[in-house]
Amino acid sequence: MTQVAVLAGGVGAARLLRGLVDVVPPEGVTAIVNTGDDMVLHGLAICPDIDTVTYTLGDAIDPERGWGLRDESWHAMEALSHYGGATWFRLGDRDLATHLYRTQRLAEGQGLAAVTAEIAAAWGLALRIVPATEQPLRTMITLAENEGGAAVIGVGVAAGQEISFQDYFVRLQHAVAVSGVRFAGAEAAQPAPGVLAAIAGAEVVVVAPSNPIVSIGPVMAVPGIRDAVAARRDDVVAVSPLVGGKALKGPADRLLRELGHADSVVGVARLYAPFAGTLVIDEADAELAEDVRAAGLRCVVTDTIMRDPAAAAALCEVVLGR
Amino acid sequence: MTQVAVLAGGVGAARLLRGLVDVVPPEGVTAIVNTGDDMVLHGLAICPDIDTVTYTLGDAIDPERGWGLRDESWHAMEALSHYGGATWFRLGDRDLATHLYRTQRLAEGQGLAAVTAEIAAAWGLALRIVPATEQPLRTMITLAENEGGAAVIGVGVAAGQEISFQDYFVRLQHAVAVSGVRFAGAEAAQPAPGVLAAIAGAEVVVVAPSNPIVSIGPVMAVPGIRDAVAARRDDVVAVSPLVGGKALKGPADRLLRELGHADSVVGVARLYAPFAGTLVIDEADAELAEDVRAAGLRCVVTDTIMRDPAAAAALCEVVLGR
Numbered sequence: 120m121t122q123v124a125v126l127a128g129g130v131g132a133a134r135l136l137r138g139l140v141d142v143v144p145p146e147g148v149t150a151i152v153n154t155g156d157d158m159v160l161h162g163l164a165i166c167p168d169i170d171t172v173t174y175t176l177g178d179a180i181d182p183e184r185g186w187g188l189r190d191e192s193w194h195a196m197e198a199l200s201h202y203g204g205a206t207w208f209r210l211g212d213r214d215l216a217t218h219l220y221r222t223q224r225l226a227e228g229q230g231l232a233a234v235t236a237e238i239a240a241a242w243g244l245a246l247r248i249v250p251a252t253e254q255p256l257r258t259m260i261t262l263a264e265n266e267g268g269a270a271v272i273g274v275g276v277a278a279g280q281e282i283s284f285q286d287y288f289v290r291l292q293h294a295v296a297v298s299g300v301r302f303a304g305a306e307a308a309q310p311a312p313g314v315l316a317a318i319a320g321a322e323v324v325v326v327a328p329s330n331p332i333v334s335i336g337p338v339m340a341v342p343g344i345r346d347a348v349a350a351r352r353d354d355v356v357a358v359s360p361l362v363g364g365k366a367l368k369g370p371a372d373r374l375l376r377e378l379g380h381a382d383s384v385v386g387v388a389r390l391y392a393p394f395a396g397t398l399v400i401d402e403a404d405a406e407l408a409e410d411v412r413a414a415g416l417r418c419v420v421t422d423t424i425m426r427d428p429a430a431a432a433a434l435c436e437v438v439l440g441r
Numbered sequence: 442m443t444q445v446a447v448l449a450g451g452v453g454a455a456r457l458l459r460g461l462v463d464v465v466p467p468e469g470v471t472a473i474v475n476t477g478d479d480m481v482l483h484g485l486a487i488c489p490d491i492d493t494v495t496y497t498l499g500d501a502i503d504p505e506r507g508w509g510l511r512d513e514s515w516h517a518m519e520a521l522s523h524y525g526g527a528t529w530f531r532l533g534d535r536d537l538a539t540h541l542y543r544t545q546r547l548a549e550g551q552g553l554a555a556v557t558a559e560i561a562a563a564w565g566l567a568l569r570i571v572p573a574t575e576q577p578l579r580t581m582i583t584l585a586e587n588e589g590g591a592a593v594i595g596v597g598v599a600a601g602q603e604i605s606f607q608d609y610f611v612r613l614q615h616a617v618a619v620s621g622v623r624f625a626g627a628e629a630a631q632p633a634p635g636v637l638a639a640i641a642g643a644e645v646v647v648v649a650p651s652n653p654i655v656s657i658g659p660v661m662a663v664p665g666i667r668d669a670v671a672a673r674r675d676d677v678v679a680v681s682p683l684v685g686g687k688a689l690k691g692p693a694d695r696l697l698r699e700l701g702h703a704d705s706v707v708g709v710a711r712l713y714a715p716f717a718g719t720l721v722i723d724e725a726d727a728e729l730a731e732d733v734r735a736a737g738l739r740c741v742v743t744d745t746i747m748r749d750p751a752a753a754a755a756l757c758e759v760v761l762g763r
Contacts, residue, residue, distance in 0.1 A: 162484040162544035194514050198538030202563045204545060212534040216520030222484035223526060241524045 120147040123439070124321035126251075126348070127152045128334025129168040130185045130368055131360055131425075132327030133175035135438075136246065138431025139325075140176065142439070145245035149317035151344075153329070154231070154250045155258030155302060155337030156284050160208055161199075163218035164225055167285070168334070169235055169250060170217055177242035185368065187211050207290045232311040249317065251338040252308040258284035258337050263298035263377060284333060293370040297377045300332055302340040310343050318347045325438055326357035328423065330371040331390050332378060339394070349394040356438050357395040357416075358423060359384045363403040367424070383407060388414040399423060399438055442469040445761070446643035448573075448670070449474045450656025451490040452507045452690055453682055453747075454649035455497035457760075458568065460753025461647075462498065464761070467567035471639035473666075475651070476553070476572045477580035477624060477659030478606050482530055483521075485540035486547055489607070490656070491557055491572060492539055499564035507690065509533050529612045554633040571639065573660040574630040580606035580655050585620035585699060606655060615692040619699045622654055624662040632665050640669045645761055648679035650745060652693040653712050654700060661716070671716040678760050679717040679738075680745060681706045685725040689746070705729060710736040721745060721760055 121143040125136060127150045136150055153168045167186065174180040174188055181189045191211030200206045210218065217238060224234040231253040239248045264278045276282070276295060287293055318324055329335055339345045348355055364383045366372045372382045380386040384400040388411040391398060398416045400408065401423040411418040425431035443465040447458060449472045458472055475490045489508065496502040496510055503511045513533030522528045532540065539560060546556040553575040561570045586600045598604065598617060609615055640646055648670075651657055661667040670677055686705045688694045694704045702708040706722040710733040713720060720738045722730065723745040733740040747753035 159548075160545065161541035162486065162548060163541075164484065192514065192516050192534065194534035195517065195537045195541065198535040199541055202538060202542040202560060204538065204542040212514065212516035212537075213520040215517045215534075215537060216524060216526065219483035219485075219517065219521055220524040220526040223482065226481075226484060238524060 120144050121439075122147045122149075122317075122321045123323050123325060124149045124151060124317040125325040125327055126329075126335055126338050127168065127172055127327045128329025129153070129156070129171040130175075132168075132329045132334070133172045133180070134425040134431050135325070135327045135358065135435065136172060137175055137428050138425060138433070139435045140246055141428060141432040142435045142441075148246040149313065149321070150246060150248045151251055151314050151317060151338060152248060153334045153337050154252055155256055155333065155340075156288070157255070157257070158283060158285050160205065161210075162222065163210075163215075164222045165208075165210075165218050166221065166231070166235070166250070169248060170214070172248055173217075173235075173239055173242055173244065176239075176244050176246060176248075179242070188213050208285060230312070232313065247313065247317070249313050250311045251314060251344060252341045253311045254308040255304045256308045256337055256341065257303045258333050259301045259303050260284060260287040260297055260333075261299035261301070263296040288333075288369075293373075297374055300336065300374070300378065302337050305337070305340040306342070308341045310341055310347075314341075315343060315347050318344070318351060321351070322354065323439055324348060324351050324355045326355065326391060326395055328358040328360040330360060330366070330369055330374065331387055332371070332374045345394060352394055353396045355395040356397040356399060356440075357387070357391045358399045358434070358438060359387050359401065359404070361387060361404070362401040362423060385410045385414065388416050388418075392416055399434075442466050443761075444469045444471075444639075444643045445645050445647060446471045446473060446639040447647040447649055448651075448657055448660050449490065449494060449649045450651025451475070451478070451493040452497075454490075454651045454656070455494045455502070456747040456753050457647070457649045457680065457757065458494060459497055459750050460747060460755070461757045462568055463750060463754040464757050464763075470568040471635065471643070472568060472570045473573055473636050473639060473660060474570060475656045475659050476574055477578055477655065477662075478610070479577070479579070480605060480607050482527065483532075484544065485532075485537075486544045487530075487532075487540050488543065488553070488557070488572070491570060492536070494570055495539075495557075495561055495564055495566065498561075498566050498568060498570075501564070510535050530607060552634070554635065569635065569639070571635050572633045573636060573666060574663045575633045576630040577626045578630045578659055578663065579625045580659050581623045581625050582606060582609040582619055583621035583623070584609075585618040610655075610691075615695075619696055622658065622696070622700065624659050627659075627662040628664070630663045632663055632669075636663075637665060637669050640666070640673060643673070644676065646670060646673050646677045647760055648677065648713060648717055650680040650682040652682060652688070652691055652696065653709055654693070654696045667716060674716055675718045677717040678719040678721060678762075679709070679713045680721045680756070680760060681709050681723065681726070683709060683726070684723040684745060707732045707736065710738050710740075714738055721756075
């Protein structure tokens with residue numbers, strides 16, 4: 120059975136995985152998912168990227184929002200707003216159950232990998248979804264000078280201030296400039312059970328079209344994972360999250376630019392060159408293929424926009440070199 | 442303004458308080474509420490008696506169940522059951538918001554008294570609702586020999602085993618015999634801010650018609666509260682939770698019997714004699730009035746069944762000696 124390991128963030132990775140399980144047996148697929156976005160809110164252990172992957176593979180993700188469950192109700196959030204509680208991170212009533220379950224199981228002493236597997240099993244998923252690490256690793260964002268951003272979103276954020284990823288991404292709607300990214304806790308983190316074996320045993324290691332800085336970055340920051348991926352460099356195929364220099368969703372292009380990288384597939388290629396042998400780029404960026412190759416990667420040009428599971432499956436065939 | 446302090450458990454106390462705020466200005470009423478039932482479940486800080494009092498005074502309690510909110514939805518519990526999570530303690534979607542808010546505020550460093558006041562304010566309540574203590578105090582139940590009980594509820598519980606109050610009360614539906622009750626953490630507990638002042642400053646201190654063992658017991662187990670109440674003995678009026686030897690709701694009669702007390706107003710009178718000057722009993726128990734007096738309390742006979750807020754108000758007029 121074809122074994123594929125996928126380094127994954129949220130929405131883009133989830134769509135790729137959704138296509139992948141249509142072209143290879145899902146039992147051979149291991150998604151190694153970013154946990155840098157995780158947080159504790161209202162006492163609940165929330166893992167946004169793991170849940171986006173799980174819900175998408177369970178065909179239950181809300182297609183418009185791109186997060187949370189389809190046909191969701193919001194009674195708890197409405198009541199929480201009545202208390203003046205924090206409702207900027209929207210938790211639907213059914214989605215809440217995922218966090219309640221995870222929090223209770225972690226409190227009972229289960230590891231995050233086991234709990235994630237239990238949740239995936241409840242969704243009837245055959246692929247393996249594994250957190251990059253079970254230890255707390257938190258993506259922290261340092262804000263840069265930003266004239267309009269802070270005023271627009273109406274909260275007091277100051278240049279130089281360090282905030283959590285979800286504060287940046289959801290509460291501030293990433294409408295602020297960034298001067299630095301740090302992965303707090305990375306030094307003490309270890310790869311979750313199954314991660315290194317999945318990377319070592321895969322025929323292809325895929326870097327999903329996720330944000331290189333804040334989705335793939337935290338996965339690679341877990342000591343041991345970057346070296347394990349680099350050891351498979353020849354079989355590592357990354358998919359660019361940028362199309363025509365733009366992120367399809369989220370701030371990948373802006374973050375690359377703000378942190379001094381080229382905001383194009385070439386910037387992505389240079390970041391990934393130490394551990395990826397191939398970069399798949401969109402036809403819109405075909406003229407940059409030579410620059411990608413100059414960065415030391417093979418370059419494959421194809422349609423990377425995953426409009427639906429069929430398009431995602433077609434992309435996966437290319438990624439797998441078929 | 443008439444100042445009244447009420448030592449309170451859940452449902453019975455909430456109904457009394459609902460009547461009380463119709464006969465005295467609510468601003469003068471302080472409910473000092475049992476926290477021995479509190480627990481952390483799914484990571485959430487849950488205070489069942491405080492919430493029952495709050496929701497009842499907010500005219501939002503579900504009248505049939507006697508707990509939780511009216512017109513509640515259960516989407517989170519349904520989804521949690523899909524995960525095989527613990528759903529024996531039913532948390533409605535809107536009710537969840539109360540626990541989410543409380544948990545987040547406690548995590549931010551607020552005390553339980555302040556958070557309880559915030560929640561009461563959000564419900565527009567003018568009376569003061571105060572936890573007996575802000576420190577964890579947990580009612581623990583030791584199970585006695587019980588032939589049928591364990592089998593009936595289908596879980597492995599053994600005689601001699603000590604379980605939490607909610608395990609006993611909700612999960613096992615109090616269908617098991619009890620050999621002991623302990624208030625874990627009581628030694629280190631302190632009266633919450635405002636408790637001693639409310640007792641000292643009240644014209645009347647009311648002991649609500651709550652379970653003497655597991656609702657009033659934990660309140661009195663907080664060091665300082667029992668002495669403060671006893672110091673006001675002449676102005677302390679207790680209302681019997683037993684009518685004709687039976688609890689209107691819950692296991693008060695059985696617990697009294699199982700722990701060696703008389704399962705009647707006389708048993709209640711003997712338990713309360715050290716700190717209460719008066720016991721209000723129901724007309725159904727009129728023939729026991731002399732035995733109550735023999736235990737050293739004044740005895741007032743009236744209709745104690747609070748069918749509706751008007752009946753509760755009438756009872757409160759008697760309690761206040763009007």
